[in-house]
Amino acid sequence: SQTxxxxxxxxxxxxxxxxxxxxxxxGTSNPNLYWYRQAAGRGLQLLFYSVGIGQISSEVxxxxxxxRPQDRQFIxxxxxxLLSDSGFYLCAWSPWDRWETQYFGPGTRLLVL
Amino acid sequence: xxxxxxxxxxxxxxxxxxxxxxxxYDTSESNYYLxxxxxxxxxxxxLVIRQEAYxxxxxxxxxxxxxxxxxxxxxxxKISDSQLGDTAMYFCxxxxxxxxxxxxxxxxxxxxxx
Numbered sequence: 001s002q003t004x005x006x007x008x009x010x011x012x013x014x015x016x017x018x019x020x021x022x023x024x025x026x027g028t029s030n031p032n033l034y035w036y037r038q039a040a041g042r043g044l045q046l047l048f049y050s051v052g053i054g055q056i057s058s059e060v061x062x063x064x065x066x067x068r069p070q071d072r073q074f075i076x077x078x079x080x081x082l083l084s085d086s087g088f089y090l091c092a093w094s095p096w097d098r099w100e101t102q103y104f105g106p107g108t109r110l111l112v113l
Numbered sequence: 114x115x116x117x118x119x120x121x122x123x124x125x126x127x128x129x130x131x132x133x134x135x136x137x138y139d140t141s142e143s144n145y146y147l148x149x150x151x152x153x154x155x156x157x158x159x160l161v162i163r164q165e166a167y168x169x170x171x172x173x174x175x176x177x178x179x180x181x182x183x184x185x186x187x188x189x190x191k192i193s194d195s196q197l198g199d200t201a202m203y204f205c206x207x208x209x210x211x212x213x214x215x216x217x218x219x220x221x222x223x224x225x226x227x
Binding site for chain 2: 032034038042043044046049051057059088090092094099100101102103104105106107109
């Protein structure tokens with residue numbers, strides 16, 4: 001069966017510091033991968049998605065970036081965090097041949113102070 | 114652009130009773146998929162149920178079932194025999210066929226009372 005991991009689970013970072021959140025998927029090959037952000041009390045906002053290694057599509061212009069160095073690894077980064085980057089970050093995956101159905105990881109709580 | 118509307122910000126139900134959460138959507142697409150996701154206090158999004166637009170039969174998953182009214186663009190979730198563990202935010206979501214993008218509603222907070 002497939003599983004999706006995210007780490008860290010919780011992160012407290014000062015403004016201006018860098019960020020690296022990691023997501024990995026097990027038990028499948030060539031998945032579509034996604035990064036979402038959920039601000040407190042709000043819905044999900046799609047940040048990035050990837051259909052293959054090195055292929056990244058950005059949905060929202062911001063100071064965040066994403067990379068996919070390996071087939072089942074998706075990384076969300078920032079060079080300098082802003083207060084507005086605080087939120088709950090969810091990684092998701094969908095099968096390459098059934099991409100309409102997304103499965104989510106446990107998420108990372110990010111607090112920027 | 115597609116939109117998903119959940120008109121009930123909060124709902125509550127007694128344990129063992131049945132509750133229905135509403136969702137409407139707007140699209141001009143003919144090939145699309147609809148979903149209900151559950152987000153408990155742990156905040157992990159869990160897929161509850163999935164419906165293909167081309168299927169007339171309503172999807173069911175154990176105590177969870179949907180009422181899919183394609184002409185009315187309505188996709189409600191019925192939870193039977195509600196349990197305390199059903200307490201969560203419930204999000205309705207839409208994606209058109211061939212798209213990687215899910216469009217979410219703003220969610221309904223469901224509380225199951227003992």
